[in-house]
């Protein structure tokens with residue numbers, strides 16, 4: 403691992419990158435907008451390939467170059483990857499619920515889009531590929547206990563299938579082309595700046611509803627448990643993976659801590675609308691009951707440690723309060 407320092411204590415950060423220019427697909431989205439500034443600080447030139455379907459131009463920081471285009475478009479990929487020596491592939495259609503309603507657009511973006519990025523990476527002879535996968539690749543787990551990477555991959559949603567296909571293709575193409583490639587299975591990201599849609603990000607959806615004086619809706623009984631991981635930790639895990647020599651591996655990126663949707667609702671209601679009672683609605687098909695990360699492998703291979711081991715929502719609330727005042 404190259405130029406990685408531990409500061410403070412157990413939370414490792416990258417000070418200086420070994421790469422010159424990095425392509426970040428989907429870099430104008432939620433996780434990308436937290437990753438790209440870290441790459442710039444580590445000395446990378448950064449090119450973002452994004453079709454701005456959920457991403458926004460204002461999330462592209464000064465110093466990064468945006469190529470507006472679709473990952474499925476070979477020409478756009480070739481233009482964006484020119485001169486890059488590494489790729490972080492984040493671009494995807496990111497919604498379990500939408501993928502259940504319409505599986506074709508999900509697969510087109512996540513499977514064909516990934517293959518198109520991999521073909522460009524092979525042609526450009528990059529030295530490193532990092533793929534953003536998801537906990538949606540796993541079979542549901544009966545109990546809310548941390549699951550390791552060996553847990554069965556039997557997705558419950560088309561989104562999980564497409565993310566698993568992308569992961570498998572990335573490792574296979576990496577192996578066959580001699581490009582070190584690794585995948586991170588992100589668990590439930592939260593944090594400031596999450597793309598606000600009715601589909602993704604329970605914390606962002608609840609905060610927005612509560613700030614508007616609306617009642618949040620809990621799908622199912624609310625006892626489904628998730629591993630809520632701060633976006634800054636995911637961005638750091640991604641950068642640590644990029645700079646590591648880990649190859650041919652998938653690693654969970656989460657915290658290992660389980661929180662129920664009822665607990666999230668109770669905390670946010672207590673802070674933003676004391677006394678309100680959340681509505682209940684039918685469970686969403688394709689959503690897992692329990693999804694908690696065992697992060698032992700990322701700890702071992704990347705020295706990854708979450709800086710936010712428990713979910714805390716001050717910065718999310720602050721972000722949306724400020725956004726609504728604008």
Ligand SMILES: NC(=O)c1ccc[n+]([C@@H]2O[C@H](COP(=O)([O-])OP(=O)(O)OC[C@H]3O[C@@H](n4cnc5c(N)ncnc54)[C@H](O)[C@@H]3O)[C@@H](O)[C@H]2O)c1
Nearest residue numbers: 428430431432433453455456457472473493494536588591
């Ligand atoms: N947010 C989560 O909780 C979570 C959990 C697990 C995995 N992930 C994965 O992390 C990655 C980033 O997710 P995010 O939360 O930042 O989502 P996001 O929607 O905020 O970002 C995705 C970005 O990709 C872009 N994009 C989508 N389709 C594209 C296409 N065909 N061509 C070019 N650009 C395209 C969007 O405009 C957006 O900027 C995705 O691969 C997602 O599957 C996210």
